[in-house]
Amino acid sequence: MSQHPLRTLIETCDxxxxxxxxxxxxxxxxxxxxxxVKPGMVVRGIPAIRRAFGAISDYFDGQLEVTQGAMEVIEGADNALVIMETRLRYPDGQGDWIDETRRATYVFRKEPDGQWRCTIDNSYGTALLAAEGFFHH
Known part of the structure; x- marks a missing residue:
């Protein structure tokens, strides 16, 4: 079985x-x-997403490394749900490195030109459900 084209795309993004x-x-x-961006903070549109990635990178002193683990892709109606392990490596500020694995969820849409584009980027996955302050009562 060949790997889904979204795996290659996500590798390129990471x-x-x-x-x-x-x-x-x-x-x-x-x-x-x-x-x-973090539990309780969602940004929309390419300009805001671009700024958010810059701020996230700055937070990690430009040393955030992102790689992929296991990945499942479910396609339906020109959309794809990607459930995967996103592996993060970043400095802890004390001279050591932290390795973190998140079970992320992403949604991609197949555009008329045949290209997949990300519509929802949620590196926290279902952990958002447990995040303090995420629910607004």
């Missing part, structure tokens, strides 16, 4: 994040995309 090439990264987002 490499762009790791090298801070956010202009290249934005080519893979839909104009109306949403990014979960």
């Amino acid at each position: 490499a762009a994040i790791s090298r801070r090439d956010f202009d290249a990264l934005m080519a893979f987002y839909a104009e109306d995309a949403a990014l979960v």
Whole structure:
């Protein structure tokens, strides 16, 4: 079984994040995309997403590395739900490194030109449900 083209696309995106090439990264987002920056904070649209990635990178002193683990892709109606392990590596500020694995969820839409573009980027996955302050009563 050949790997889904979205795996290659996500590998390309993660490499762009790791090298801070956010202009290249934005080519893979839909104009109306949403990014979960952190629990309770969602930004929408490419300009806001571009700024958020810059701020996230700055938070990690430009040393955030992103790679992929296990991945499942479910397609339906020109959309794809991607459930995957997103592996993060970043400095802890004390001279050591932290390795974190998130079970992320992403939604991609197949555009009329045949290209997949991310419409929802949620690296936190279902952990958002447990995040304090996420629910608004």
